[in-house]
Amino acid sequence: SPDFFDDLYPVPMRDREALQQLINEACGDDAKQFRLLRAVRVESSRLWVRYQSKAAHLEPKEGDAPREFAGRGPPHTAEVLKRIEGADQTLAHTLDADLCEAYLWHGTKPEAAMHITERGFDMALSTIGRFGRGCYFAEDFAKADKYAEAGEGIYTDCYAMLLCRVLLGSQRLVRAKLDTFASPAPSGAGAVDSTLAEPPPPSEASDQAEPRD
Numbered sequence: 001s002p003d004f005f006d007d008l009y010p011v012p013m014r015d016r017e018a019l020q021q022l023i024n025e026a027c028g029d030d031a032k033q034f035r036l037l038r039a040v041r042v043e044s045s046r047l048w049v050r051y052q053s054k055a056a057h058l059e060p061k062e063g064d065a066p067r068e069f070a071g072r073g074p075p076h077t078a079e080v081l082k083r084i085e086g087a088d089q090t091l092a093h094t095l096d097a098d099l100c101e102a103y104l105w106h107g108t109k110p111e112a113a114m115h116i117t118e119r120g121f122d123m124a125l126s127t128i129g130r131f132g133r134g135c136y137f138a139e140d141f142a143k144a145d146k147y148a149e150a151g152e153g154i155y156t157d158c159y160a161m162l163l164c165r166v167l168l169g170s171q172r173l174v175r176a177k178l179d180t181f182a183s184p185a186p187s188g189a190g191a192v193d194s195t196l197a198e199p200p201p202p203s204e205a206s207d208q209a210e211p212r213d
Contacts (some may be wrong), residue, residue: 011039025080029142070173071198075139100168104137107148113160169193
């Protein structure tokens, strides 16, 4: 079918430079530096249809209150992308604010990254984290990097990071210390589409805001 596509495309040099800038400026740990070795763009009609179907399900109904990013507002990646010249045309396309759509990081090992590019995120394979079983993303590259693992075989000493287009929809805001496990998100009436973990406001001794999940 002419509408079918499924491939990994090498990211052009110009876009790689923009991606490296995004990595640098979306990193909240000044003590860490990252160097992009290889970047590919995932193009899959099957995954795109699934994504579009979810987006249609999240479309606001007549009379619904406008959705907004919870907590401190849009993720840091959105702010950085605005500063990168031409990023909205090549690296990152226009996002739907009504769905609280965002680009977020997901660190993993190369083998898992390849599985995700082929089949998408599989909830059945996800680990149980602070908010239960689910797919976890971060606005801060250094935060997501904590979950990146070295691969094996041809991926020895290689780590993987996915820049994902994510539909946050209606969010439950949780402000808790990073080592605190929160109660599961509500179901049925009052259900939400995602959970936003935001550390408590910085103390008077420090005005540095911690990254969010």
